[in-house]
Amino acid sequence: MAISARVETRQMTLVQAVTDALRTMLRERDDVLLLGEDIGKNGGVFRATDGLMDEFGEERVMDTPLAESGIIGSAIGMAINGFRPVAEIQFLGFIYPGLNQIMTHATRMRSRSLGRYSVPMVIRAPYGGGVRAPEIHSDSMEALFTHMPGIKVVVPSTPYDAKGLLISAIEDPDPVLFLEPLRSYRAGRGDVPEGKYSIELGQAATLKEGNDVSIFAWGAMIPKALKAAEKIEQEQGITCDVIDLRTLYPLDKDAISASVQKTGRAVIVHEAQSTGGVSGDIMSVINDTSFLYLRSPIERVTGYDMPVPMFSLEDEYLPNEDRIRHAIKKSVNF
Amino acid sequence: MTEVKLNDIGEGMTEAEIMQILVEPGASVSVDEPLVEIQTDKLTAELPSPVAGVVEKIHAKVGDIVQVGNAVVTVSAAGETISEEHKTAQPSEGNSMGSRTNESAESGVNDELMPFNSKTGHVLAVPHTRKIARDLGVDIEHIQGTGPSGRVTEEDVYAFSAHPKSGVDNKTYESVRSEAGSAEPGLAESGLSQASQPESGALASSVRGIASASPAVRKLAREYGVDLADIRGSDGLGRIRAEDITAHQAGPAVTQSIVQTISAEVKSQEAKSSDAREIPFRGRRRAIAKKMSQSMFTIPHVTHFDEVDVTDIFAVKESLKKVDPEKNVSVAAFYIKALQFALQEVPIFNAKLDEENEVIRLEQEYNIGIAADTEDGLIVPVIKNVEKLSVFQIHTQMKQLIKKAKENRLTAADISDGTFTVSNVGPMGSTGATPIINYPECALMAFHKTKKTPVVRDNDEIVIRQVMNISMTFDHRVADGAKAVQFTNHFIKYIENPNLLLVDLG
Numbered sequence: 037m038a039i040s041a042r043v044e045t046r047q048m049t050l051v052q053a054v055t056d057a058l059r060t061m062l063r064e065r066d067d068v069l070l071l072g073e074d075i076g077k078n079g080g081v082f083r084a085t086d087g088l089m090d091e092f093g094e095e096r097v098m099d100t101p102l103a104e105s106g107i108i109g110s111a112i113g114m115a116i117n118g119f120r121p122v123a124e125i126q127f128l129g130f131i132y133p134g135l136n137q138i139m140t141h142a143t144r145m146r147s148r149s150l151g152r153y154s155v156p157m158v159i160r161a162p163y164g165g166g167v168r169a170p171e172i173h174s175d176s177m178e179a180l181f182t183h184m185p186g187i188k189v190v191v192p193s194t195p196y197d198a199k200g201l202l203i204s205a206i207e208d209p210d211p212v213l214f215l216e217p218l219r220s221y222r223a224g225r226g227d228v229p230e231g232k233y234s235i236e237l238g239q240a241a242t243l244k245e246g247n248d249v250s251i252f253a254w255g256a257m258i259p260k261a262l263k264a265a266e267k268i269e270q271e272q273g274i275t276c277d278v279i280d281l282r283t284l285y286p287l288d289k290d291a292i293s294a295s296v297q298k299t300g301r302a303v304i305v306h307e308a309q310s311t312g313g314v315s316g317d318i319m320s321v322i323n324d325t326s327f328l329y330l331r332s333p334i335e336r337v338t339g340y341d342m343p344v345p346m347f348s349l350e351d352e353y354l355p356n357e358d359r360i361r362h363a364i365k366k367s368v369n370f
Numbered sequence: 371m372t373e374v375k376l377n378d379i380g381e382g383m384t385e386a387e388i389m390q391i392l393v394e395p396g397a398s399v400s401v402d403e404p405l406v407e408i409q410t411d412k413l414t415a416e417l418p419s420p421v422a423g424v425v426e427k428i429h430a431k432v433g434d435i436v437q438v439g440n441a442v443v444t445v446s447a448a449g450e451t452i453s454e455e456h457k458t459a460q461p462s463e464g465n466s467m468g469s470r471t472n473e474s475a476e477s478g479v480n481d482e483l484m485p486f487n488s489k490t491g492h493v494l495a496v497p498h499t500r501k502i503a504r505d506l507g508v509d510i511e512h513i514q515g516t517g518p519s520g521r522v523t524e525e526d527v528y529a530f531s532a533h534p535k536s537g538v539d540n541k542t543y544e545s546v547r548s549e550a551g552s553a554e555p556g557l558a559e560s561g562l563s564q565a566s567q568p569e570s571g572a573l574a575s576s577v578r579g580i581a582s583a584s585p586a587v588r589k590l591a592r593e594y595g596v597d598l599a600d601i602r603g604s605d606g607l608g609r610i611r612a613e614d615i616t617a618h619q620a621g622p623a624v625t626q627s628i629v630q631t632i633s634a635e636v637k638s639q640e641a642k643s644s645d646a647r648e649i650p651f652r653g654r655r656r657a658i659a660k661k662m663s664q665s666m667f668t669i670p671h672v673t674h675f676d677e678v679d680v681t682d683i684f685a686v687k688e689s690l691k692k693v694d695p696e697k698n699v700s701v702a703a704f705y706i707k708a709l710q711f712a713l714q715e716v717p718i719f720n721a722k723l724d725e726e727n728e729v730i731r732l733e734q735e736y737n738i739g740i741a742a743d744t745e746d747g748l749i750v751p752v753i754k755n756v757e758k759l760s761v762f763q764i765h766t767q768m769k770q771l772i773k774k775a776k777e778n779r780l781t782a783a784d785i786s787d788g789t790f791t792v793s794n795v796g797p798m799g800s801t802g803a804t805p806i807i808n809y810p811e812c813a814l815m816a817f818h819k820t821k822k823t824p825v826v827r828d829n830d831e832i833v834i835r836q837v838m839n840i841s842m843t844f845d846h847r848v849a850d851g852a853k854a855v856q857f858t859n860h861f862i863k864y865i866e867n868p869n870l871l872l873v874d875l876g
Contacts, residue, residue, distance in 0.1 A: 328498065328500065328501035328504075329498050329501065330496055330497040330498050331496050331498040331499070331524075332496060370496070370518075
């Protein structure tokens with residue numbers, strides 16, 4: 037007997053999928069609250085919360101003063117007291133005033149209270165470059181947070197993932213930093229199911245399968261990695277696994293090792309600075325699980341060890357298709 | 371490509387001369403097929419091919435002196451060809467591999483590679499290749515890499531594993547690869563260990579940079595002041611044993627040059643060269659010179675002369691021949707037996723001086739070296755444990771060793787461990803000499819021409835006897851003239867009274 041299921045989907049951009057996730061959860065659960073600068077009336081700097089205040093009211097979608105520490109601190113307080121707040125930071129590069137709240141309280145409340153309290157909150161923050169934004173607006177500082185024990189770091193790359201992962205993040209009992217690649221906000225559309233669905237945190241997705249090299253990337257680097265992989269396959273017959281890690285903490289070690297053990301080669305792509313970047317952790321996973329399978333040194337394609345430059349030089353800073361292809365070739369030709 | 375390099379084939383040699391080239395470029399060679407014949411200070415040896423394949427290039431010509439570690443011949447291994455075929459046989463991989471080569475040349479990505487690390491002795495190989503080697507039970511350190519900067523490639527491992535010596539006769543890269551389960555990692559964790567082990571011993575010492583020896587042996591080496599890197603292990607795994615250290619201590623066996631020899635190399639040189647007055651000072655000649663200088667300038671030599679009436683020994687020899695023609699023993703064999711008895715009575719001449727530890731070490735074995743004249747110069751094969759051999763056995767061994775020496779077939783074992791040396795120049799003539807001691811031994815005896823001589827007996831009767839002069843050189847640091855006279859007196863006693871040999875036989 038054939039089983040068929042019909043899922044209603046809608047074409048959405050990534051930012052629309054974020055909005056849809058928030059709306060879905062606001063409808064689903066009374067304990068979900070949104071807070072942040074200009075997220076209410078204004079609908080957020082990227083319109084991620086557009087229309088939500090109208091629908092759910094000021095008590096559930098709150099405009100806050102321009103104070104990241106206050107936003108995150110308030111969210112922590114609400115989370116401890118039974119809510120599931122979703123705080124928006126306008127750009128990840130503005131989160132630094134709130135770091136103390138995250139590090140000192142959000143991430144360690146469970147440990148400090150010996151499991152009595154948890155902090156089920158989400159911090160949403162657009163991150164990354166490539167949109168000609170001014171200084172600080174383009175930072176990709178995910179590694180600051182993967183180094184903080186106690187907070188999950190999630191980065192979607194597609195509309196579908198954005199909705200599913202955000203729903204999981206909101207339902208997670210612990211704090212989650214949800215990084216939205218702002219370059220991908222409106223870069224394309226994808227089918228997004230209506231209603232509630234979730235994607236498990238900590239699970240990578242294989243977007244393309246190949247045998248010669250594993251490419252690990254996330255966020256806005258995914259489209260570039262896919263294009264580079266397709267091009268090099270056409271040009272040279274080198275086939276790549278393209279793996280969207282989706283969650284940077286905890287990393288999907290099984291997916292990383294399975295792919296590297298298949299291909300024997302790895303290229304890691306991220307737009308953050310190289311030193312101290314998450315690529316180092318991925319390399320360490322490969323080292324721990326798959327050292328003997330390596331046919332060549334692991335390659336990294338990353339930003340440079342400097343602040344993201346002004347927009348005229350932004351394209352020089354960010355990894356591009358050519359750099360990724362070069363790394364793939366280097367890895368295969370070793 | 372496999373570069374066949376000159377390896378240290380023993381006793382810390384540093385160079386060798388190419389005597390013959392046995393293959394031509396383009397020739398197919400099998401594993402262990404000799405490629406060139408080399409002559410070191412002491413030995414002539416053949417350099418075998420470590421792989422089956424085709425001779426690509428010969429880097430030296432006859433007469434060249436090649437340093438240890440330098441390539442002599444390049445052989446393209448059969449495995450390489452097979453692996454190429456394998457690659458093109460698989461379309462998906464073939465495409466990419468084909469273009470990879472070009473890419474590699476273009477991008478120059480291999481420039482940063484470090485070459486073979488001679489300091490650590492580790493070969494270059496990526497982890498995946500190491501895993502394949504481990505799964506196949508192959509020691510990757512024994513494999514000569516054909517990849518960039520000499521890196522060992524997967525194909526090298528498979529080719530090495532298919533090596534006939536490993537017992538997987540006639541297996542190709544492909545068959546080994548398929549037998550191994552799969553080249554795809556992770557799928558073939560089990561079952562790989564069934565692949566055979568390569569014969570590790572033969573290759574070990576030549577490829578590995580680090581000497582393998584137990585702590586006790588290392589201690590011994592330190593006591594002797596011997597550098598383990600100079601010693602070739604003999605236990606089949608390339609491991610250095612205590613015996614190897616003592617053999618090394620005994621030193622190369624070269625003794626005095628009494629007879630002018632003209633080596634083959636000199637002859638050929640003269641034929642070629644318009645200036646026949648120049649003789650290349652190389653190979654064994656140079657080794658002899660080095661050894662002689664070392665001995666002469668280390669040991670205060672004293673030579674003591676005497677004469678021996680050998681008439682009765684000759685009579686014994688003749689009567690033996692009559693009894694059994696098979697037992698036609700040379701008189702030198704009797705001399706050697708007599709020397710052993712004399713040495714047992716005056717053991718100071720069967721000894722070695724250990725200056726560092728301020729000890730004169732009396733040897734318990736009587737290993738008598740016999741100076742043998744060969745085309746290439748003097749060489750001293752050693753008859754081991756004369757005390758356990760009959761005169762006839764001494765005779766047989768002596769004949770064999772001299773034959774091997776003439777044919778340049780002596781092995782390192784044949785010329786090591788001597789404790790006393792004799793030089794039998796009598797058959798050629800001469801009445802006396804001042805032989806140079808075969809360092810680090812303490813004494814040496816030369817037998818000169820035996821001739822009929824009128825001898826005045828105790829009762830003033832003049833008789834005609836067979837008399838032979840002997841020259842006995844000894845290390846004056848170790849013993850004095852009186853001891854030397856004592857020693858020759860014992861020797862003379864045994865030779866002049868052959869029956870004593872019977873009585874004293876152990």
